[in-house]
Amino acid sequence: MRVTILGASSGIGRPAHTTSFLLGNSTLIDCGTGVGTLDVAQLLQIERVLLSHSHLDHCGFLPLLADVHAGHAGPGVTVYSQQETLDALKQHLFNGVIWPDYTVTPSAESPYVRLKAIEVGDTIGLPDGMATALPAQHSIPAVGWLVEGDWRALAFSGDTGPCPAFWQWIAQVPSLSDVLCEITYDDDHLPQARRYGHLAPSLLAPLLDPLPPAVHLWVSHLDPGEEPRMMQHIRDILPPHLLVEQLKVGVTIEL
Template sequence: MRLSILGCSGGISGDLRTTCLLLDEDTLIDCGTGAGDLGLARMIGIDRVFLTHSHLDHVALLPMLADSAGSFRNEPLTVYALPETIAVLKAHVFNSHLWPDYTVQPTPERPYLRFMAIRVGQSILLKDGKITALPAEHAVPAVGYLVDSGQSSFAFSGDTTYCEAFWESLEKAENLRHLMIEATFLESSRERAKISGHMTPGLLAKGFERLGRPVDILITHMEAGREEETMQEILALSGRFTPKAVSRGQVFEF
């Protein structure tokens, strides 16, 4: 399988885009501002979106993606998310005020979008593999995802603080090759990180100790403007691992 990074920043400015991962040309994980760089033909080719949670940096372009591609597609765009995430999007985005309710528009028979609720641990089969929702702990209900091609797998934490169950899931993923994990705050902001449901370099190091095998670690969602400082702290604390900052445009085959 092939995963391309369209956006991996905690904020915008210049070349930075918020979280959006493209999987095999027909699937997105999160729909932050990175999705806006897809041309129309590629937007039309997106059949499904897996959301980690309802925060705007992860869903910002979902309303406009549904709108731009909708009239060219025969099937609705399927959006997989926790029931709580779906409830927020229905109440506050696709509510006929901020944006049309594309679950019944332009017509109830041929809507542009449909929601599918998922739960932690559930797997959805894809053309060449499967994707499983992983536990996470954030300010709002959230999941991570594990994409498994059968040969190897790619885990993405979404937004989370240290979550015991997340690391337990990774221990069970025997073919784990890549772990893309957030590191929003510096170690000096650990209290703020716990309250807001984010990671620090020290919390990451605690998790890495749980990994029983070599894994390619990719750091995402760093505070804009603090990337270098955050990476220095991570490298100083990561022991036998050598995490790298992930960047927009990177492609992973697994």
């Protein structure tokens, strides 16, 4: 399974886009502005969205994706996330005011957006593998995702502060090759990181001990324009043996 990064930033500003990863051709993790770089034919192939949480940088393009399916007689998309997240989508996005309620359009029995509640530990079958919801610790309910292909596995932290359960979980996955982890703040902003449920390098460093040494750590959720300074700062603080890279638009990972 090929994972293609469409967006991995906390905000916009060319060339950055907010979080959206394409798994194969038919599955998205999160639906931030990155998904807007796909063409219509690609958008119509998307059948499911594994959604980490309801913040706009992760779900904001879901209404527009639904619109493409509605406008081109597409199959519609199934959104998998926690019940609280699905309730927020229904209340604040698909409410008939911000956007049409595609969760009951064209019919309640067969809508363009199908909401499926999952809990941490639930597994979803994909065409070339499977995905499992992982624990996260954010300012609102949130999950990460483990994606297992034929050969390798990738873990995505979602938006999260320090969450030891996430790192203990993924350390038990023998095929784990890549971890996509958010770092939103630098170490000069630890109070903000704690308040808003995000990571800073010194909050992440102690959690990395259980990871196998060859795992590739990709840093996501950086602020556009701050990437070079932040990557230098992160490399200065994380253990030197770690393979650390910036996750950005265009990166592909084969699982």
